[in-house]
Amino acid sequence: xxEKAGNALELSDLSVAYRVAGRNRAVxxxxxxxxxxxxxxxxxxxxxxxxxxxxxxxxxxLPRNGSITGGxxxxxxxxxxxxxxxxxxxxxxxxxxMVYQDPGKALNPSLxxxxxxxxxxxxxxxxxxxxxxxxxxxLNRVRISDPASxxxxxxxxxxxxxxxxxxxxxxxxxxxxxxxxxxPTTGLDATVExxxxxxxxxxxxxLSASILFISHNLAVVSxxxxxxxxxxxxxxxxxxxxxxxxxxxRHPYTVALLRCLPxxxxxxxxxxxDTIPGFLPGIGADIKGCAFADRxxxxxxxxxxxxxxxxxxxxxxxxxxxxxxxQALPRATPSDVAAVAKAKSEPVLHVxxxxxxxASHGHALRAVKDVSVSLRPGETLxxxxxxxxxxxxxxxxxxxxxxxxxxxxxxxEGKVLAPRLDNRTDDQIKAMQIVFQNPDSALNRSxxxxxxxxxxxxxLAGLRGAALQARLDELIRSVRxxxxxxxxxxxxxxxxxxxxxxxxxxxxxxxxxxxxxxxTSALDVSVQAAILNLLADLQSKEDVSYIFISHxxxxxxxxSDQIAVLYLGRIMELGPSEAVFSGPHHPYTEALLSAVPKLxxxxxxxxxxxxxxxxxxxxxxxxxxxxRCPRKIGAICETQEPPLAEAEPGHSIRCHIxxxxxxxxxxxxxxxxxx
Amino acid sequence: xxxxxGQVLPGNxxxxxxxxxxxxxxxxxxxHTLGVDRPLLTQYASWIWNFLQGDMGTSYIFRxxxxxxxxxxxxxxxxxxxxxxxxxxxxxxxxxxxxxxNLNRPLDRIISLGGLSVTVLxxxxxxxxxxxxxxxxxxxxxxxxxxPRDAGFFTQLYYLILPSLPLFLVLFGYIARMARSGMIxxxxxxxxxxxxxxxxPWRTVIWRHVLRNALLPxxxxxxxxxxxxxxxxxxxxxxxxxxxxxxxxxxAARGKDFPILEAGILxxxxxxxxxxxAADFLYSVLNPxxxxxxxQ
Numbered sequence: 005x006x007e008k009a010g011n012a013l014e015l016s017d018l019s020v021a022y023r024v025a026g027r028n029r030a031v032x033x034x035x036x037x038x039x040x041x042x043x044x045x046x047x048x049x050x051x052x053x054x055x056x057x058x059x060x061x062x063x064x065x066l067p068r069n070g071s072i073t074g075g076x077x078x079x080x081x082x083x084x085x086x087x088x089x090x091x092x093x094x095x096x097x098x099x100x101x102m103v104y105q106d107p108g109k110a111l112n113p114s115l116x117x118x119x120x121x122x123x124x125x126x127x128x129x130x131x132x133x134x135x136x137x138x139x140x141x142x143l144n145r146v147r148i149s150d151p152a153s154x155x156x157x158x159x160x161x162x163x164x165x166x167x168x169x170x171x172x173x174x175x176x177x178x179x180x181x182x183x184x185x186x187x188p189t190t191g192l193d194a195t196v197e198x199x200x201x202x203x204x205x206x207x208x209x210x211l212s213a214s215i216l217f218i219s220h221n222l223a224v225v226s227x228x229x230x231x232x233x234x235x236x237x238x239x240x241x242x243x244x245x246x247x248x249x250x251x252x253x254r255h256p257y258t259v260a261l262l263r264c265l266p267x268x269x270x271x272x273x274x275x276x277x278d279t280i281p282g283f284l285p286g287i288g289a290d291i292k293g294c295a296f297a298d299r300x301x302x303x304x305x306x307x308x309x310x311x312x313x314x315x316x317x318x319x320x321x322x323x324x325x326x327x328x329x330x331q332a333l334p335r336a337t338p339s340d341v342a343a344v345a346k347a348k349s350e351p352v353l354h355v356x357x358x359x360x361x362x363a364s365h366g367h368a369l370r371a372v373k374d375v376s377v378s379l380r381p382g383e384t385l386x387x388x389x390x391x392x393x394x395x396x397x398x399x400x401x402x403x404x405x406x407x408x409x410x411x412x413x414x415x416x417e418g419k420v421l422a423p424r425l426d427n428r429t430d431d432q433i434k435a436m437q438i439v440f441q442n443p444d445s446a447l448n449r450s451x452x453x454x455x456x457x458x459x460x461x462x463x464l465a466g467l468r469g470a471a472l473q474a475r476l477d478e479l480i481r482s483v484r485x486x487x488x489x490x491x492x493x494x495x496x497x498x499x500x501x502x503x504x505x506x507x508x509x510x511x512x513x514x515x516x517x518x519x520x521x522x523x524t525s526a527l528d529v530s531v532q533a534a535i536l537n538l539l540a541d542l543q544s545k546e547d548v549s550y551i552f553i554s555h556x557x558x559x560x561x562x563x564s565d566q567i568a569v570l571y572l573g574r575i576m577e578l579g580p581s582e583a584v585f586s587g588p589h590h591p592y593t594e595a596l597l598s599a600v601p602k603l604x605x606x607x608x609x610x611x612x613x614x615x616x617x618x619x620x621x622x623x624x625x626x627x628x629x630x631x632r633c634p635r636k637i638g639a640i641c642e643t644q645e646p647p648l649a650e651a652e653p654g655h656s657i658r659c660h661i662x663x664x665x666x667x668x669x670x671x672x673x674x675x676x677x678x679x
Numbered sequence: 680x681x682x683x684x685g686q687v688l689p690g691n692x693x694x695x696x697x698x699x700x701x702x703x704x705x706x707x708x709x710x711h712t713l714g715v716d717r718p719l720l721t722q723y724a725s726w727i728w729n730f731l732q733g734d735m736g737t738s739y740i741f742r743x744x745x746x747x748x749x750x751x752x753x754x755x756x757x758x759x760x761x762x763x764x765x766x767x768x769x770x771x772x773x774x775x776x777x778x779x780x781n782l783n784r785p786l787d788r789i790i791s792l793g794g795l796s797v798t799v800l801x802x803x804x805x806x807x808x809x810x811x812x813x814x815x816x817x818x819x820x821x822x823x824x825x826x827p828r829d830a831g832f833f834t835q836l837y838y839l840i841l842p843s844l845p846l847f848l849v850l851f852g853y854i855a856r857m858a859r860s861g862m863i864x865x866x867x868x869x870x871x872x873x874x875x876x877x878x879x880p881w882r883t884v885i886w887r888h889v890l891r892n893a894l895l896p897x898x899x900x901x902x903x904x905x906x907x908x909x910x911x912x913x914x915x916x917x918x919x920x921x922x923x924x925x926x927x928x929x930x931a932a933r934g935k936d937f938p939i940l941e942a943g944i945l946x947x948x949x950x951x952x953x954x955x956x957a958a959d960f961l962y963s964v965l966n967p968x969x970x971x972x973x974x975q
Binding site: 063065068089093094095096097098100101102104106109110111112113114115123124127158160171174178 | 782868869870872873874875876877878879880881883887888891892965966967968
C-alpha cells in the first residue's frame with residue numbers, strides 16, 4: 005500500500021441509490037466530504053437521511069439492492085470503486101474498519117472471542133501463539149481486564165460494553181487508517197456509553213486512525229469530533245467545526261434539531277419542546293429546491309425552486325439561501341404552557357415495602373428490594389438507573405404482570421391492589437396502562453389502527469356504537485393523528501406515529517397511571533420532542549400520572565416531578581426532580597449525571613465508574629454501590645447497608661456520607677453545571 | 680393411544696382369530712389365555728412392563744413372539760431410511776446453500792421451485808413414476824426392494840436406491856428450504872458483515888462464519904424428519920414390497936394383529952423420541968448459547 009499524504013477519505017459527488025419496486029431511488033445526492041489524516045468527523049441527521057449508507061458505501065457493503073450511481077470514493081488515495089475483489093479484500097483488511105450498533109449481533113455467536121480476533125492476524129500471516137499474543141495485547145489495549153479468559157468466552161457471555169470493546173479491538177487490530185463508527189454507543193447504558201466514548205477518545209491519541217463518527221446523538225458527536233456534517237435527505241446541509249455548528253448553527257435544520265433536545269434542565273412546566281413539522285422526504289423523492297423547504301418556516305418561493313449551493317461561510321458551509329437568518333427560525337410548536345395550579349391531593353399510587361425475589365440457579369436474585377414510593381395525580385415519577393437496576397421489574401410489579409413477594413403493598417387511590425393482574429378488577433386494570441419502547445412489536449401488525457384503538461375502547465372503556473366512535477375521534481385528535489391514519493396498518497406508519505397509536509391505546513380507558521417504558525428511545529430527536537410534548541399535554545389535560553422509565557436523563561428531567569434512582573433493585577435516591585438533578589446527590593446519581601455527554605462541550609470532570617454493575621444474585625455486602633463508589637469512605641460502606649435517609653424534606657439519599665458533607669464534596673461540580 | 684384404540688375398539692380378539700363359526704366357549708378360553716379379558720389398566724401396565732423388558736407380547740396370527748418380527752422389520756426400515764438419509768441430507772443442505780448463495784438468480788429459482796414441487800407430490804405418486812421410469816422403461820433398477828437371500832451390502836444398496844428416491848424427493852424440498860432460509864439470514868447478519876469487513880476471504884467467511892450458524896435450524900428439521908423416515912414408510916414399503924416396519928404395521932392392522940401393531944407403533948415412537956433427543960443434543964453442542972447458558 006502506498007502511503008500518500010493527503011486526505012484519509014474523500015467522497016466526491018457520491019450518489020447512491022436503492023432499487024425499490026423496480027426503480028432506482030436516490031439515497032445520497034452528490035455528497036462531497038473529506039476527512040483529513042487523524043481527523044474525527046461526525047455525521048449527524050435523523051434516521052433515513054443516509055448516514056449509514058455513507059459508511060456502507062465506503063466499505064462497499066451496500067445492501068443487494070443498493071448501488072453507487074455516481075461520484076468517487078477515495079480512501080487513503082485509492083479509488084475504492086475501482087478495486088477488484090482481491091484488492092477490496094485487502095483494503096478492508098488493512099486500511100478501513102467499521103464498528104456498528106448492537107455489538108451483540110456484530111460478533112459471531114458460535115465462535116470464541118479469541119478465534120474471532122486471531123483470524124485477523126492470521127490474514128497477515130501471523131499464526132499460532134503469536135496471533136494469540138497479539139489478540140491478548142489488543143484486548144489489553146481496549147482495557148479489558150483478564151483478556152486471557154475473555155479470549156475463551158463466547159460473545160453472549162460478555163456484557164454489551166465488553167462486546168463493543170471486543171468489536172473495537174477487532175476493528176483496530178490491523179491499525180487501519182480509517183475507522184468508521186456507526187452509532188457505536190446507541191443502545192448502551194449511559195455509563196457504558198461514557199466508558200466506550202472515553203476509550204475511543206483515548207485510542208485516538210494512541211493510534212493514527214482517522215474517524216468517521218456517525219450518530220443521531222448530537223451530544224455524543226459534539227464530544228468526540230473535530231468537525232461535523234449535518235446530513236439531510238442524502239445531502240450535506242451544513243458542515244463546520246463542531247463548536248461552530250452546534251453553538252452557532254447556520255442551517256434551519258440544524259437549528260431545529262438542536263431545539264428538539266431538552267437542554268439545560270428544561271422542564272415540562274417551563275415550556276414545550278420545539279419540534280420539526282412534517283417528515284423527511286422519502287428515499288428517491290424528487291427534490292427541486294431545498295430538501296428542507298417543506299418543513300422550514302423560513303422557506304420562500306426561491307427555496308422551493310432553486311437548490312441552494314453549499315455557501316462557503318469562511319471555513320464552514322451551509323446549504324441555505326438565508327443562512328444568516330437561520331437562527332431566526334420561528335418555533336414550530338409554541339413554547340407556552342397553561343400554568344396549572346396543582347392542588348395538594350392524595351397520592352393516586354402508594355407503594356410500600358415492595359420486594360421481588362427471583363430464584364436463579366439456586367440463588368435468590370433480589371430484583372427489587374424494599375421500594376416505597378408514592379405518586380400524586382398529574383405527576384411523573386422518573387425511574388433512573390443502568391440496565392439491571394430493577395426499573396422494568398418494578399413497572400411489571402405495579403402492573404401485576406409478576407406478583408411481588410409477600411409483605412409489600414401497592415395502593416391505587418387508597419385501595420390495596422391484588423398482586424396478580426387476574427385478581428384485579430376491570431376498573432383497576434384500566435386505571436394502569438403501559439406504553440412500551442418499541443411500538444413495532446407492541447402493535448398487532450395484521451390489524452388496522454382503527455381496529456387496534458377501537459378494541460382498546462371496547463375492552464377498557466366498555467364503549468359501543470356511537471359512543472365508541474365519538475371517543476375514538478376524540479382520542480386520535482388528542483394524540484394528533486387524523487382520520488387518514490385509522491384505515492392503515494401499523495407498518496405503514498413511521499415510528500413516531502406508531503408510538504402515538506400506542507399512547508392512544510393506553511389512554512383508551514382513561515387511566516390514572518401510565519407506565520412509559522423508554523417510550524422515546526427508538527425515536528429520532530424531532531419525533532421524541534413531539535412525543536414528549538404530547539405526553540406532557542395529555543398529563544396536564546387528563547391529570548394522569550406517569551411512571552417514566554428512560555436512560556436519557558435529559559428526557560427524564562423534562563417530564564418528571566419526582567425521581568427515583570435505582571441500583572441493584574434498591575432506591576439509592578428519591579426526591580423532587582430538581583433536587584435530585586441539581587444536588588447534592590447520591591454518589592451514584594452524581595456518576596450517572598456526569599456520564600451524560602453535553603452538547604456545549606463543557607466537559608466537567610467526569611466521574612468514572614469502575615467495572616460493571618454487580619450480579620444481583622451476589623450483591624456486595626454493606627452498601628451495594630460500594631464496589632464502584634468513587635466517594636467510598638471506609639469500612640462502614642463494606643459492612644453496613646445505609647438507610648434511605650431523608651436529607652431534606654421529600655429528598656432521601658441512601659448513603660453513609662452525611663448530607664452536608666455530600667454538598668461540600670460536590671460543590672465544585674455543581675457550580676460548573678450549566679443552569 | 681394405539682393400545683387403547685387397539686383394545687377398546689369393537690372386535691372381539693378371540694372371535695377375530697378363530698373366525699365367526701367358532702364355539703363361544705373356545706373364544707372365551709382363548710381370550711383368557713391371551714389375557715384380553717382382564718381390566719384395561721392391568722393389561723396396559725403388564726404390556727408396558729413387558730415391553731420394557733424386551734417382551735413385546737405374542738402375535739395373534741403367527742402365534743409366536745412379536746419381538747423378532749418388529750426387530751427384523753425395524754432393521755430393514757433403518758437400512759432404507761439410512762440410504763435415503765445419506766442421500767438427502769448432504770444434497771438437501773448443499774442445494775439450500777447453493778440457492779442462498781445465488782439468491783434470486785435462476786439457479787436459486789430452479790432449486791427452490793423444483794424442491795417445493797417434488798415435496799408436495801405424495802410419495803406414492805413419485806414412487807410409481809420412478810418405478811415406471813427406472814424400473815419399467817429404462818430397466819436400470821429393480822422395481823421391488825426385496826433383495827435375493829444372502830445379498831451382499833452393495834446388492835442390498837442397489838435394491839434400496841429406487842425405494843429411497845421418493846423419500847429423497849419428499850425431504851429434499853424441506854431440507855433445502857430450511858438450509859436456504861438459514862443461509863439467507865446468516866448472510867444478512869451483522870456478524871457476517873463483520874467477517875467480510877475484516878477482509879477475510881469469501882471462502883473463510885462462508886465456512887467459518889456463515890455455515891455453522893446457518894445450519895442450526897436445519898438440524899432440527901432433519902431430526903423431526905428422521906421420525907418420518909422410519910415411521911412414514913407404510914406407503915413406500917407396500918409399494919416396493921419391502922419387509923420394513925411400515926409394511927409390518929400395515930399387515931398387522933389389516934389382520935387385527937394388535938400385539939404387532941402396538942409394538943410396531945411404540946417402537947416408532949421410541950425411534951422418533953430418540954431422534955429428537957439426538958437432534959437437541961447436537962443442537963446444543965453446536966450452539967454455545969445453549970451449551971453454556973447465559974451468564975448475563
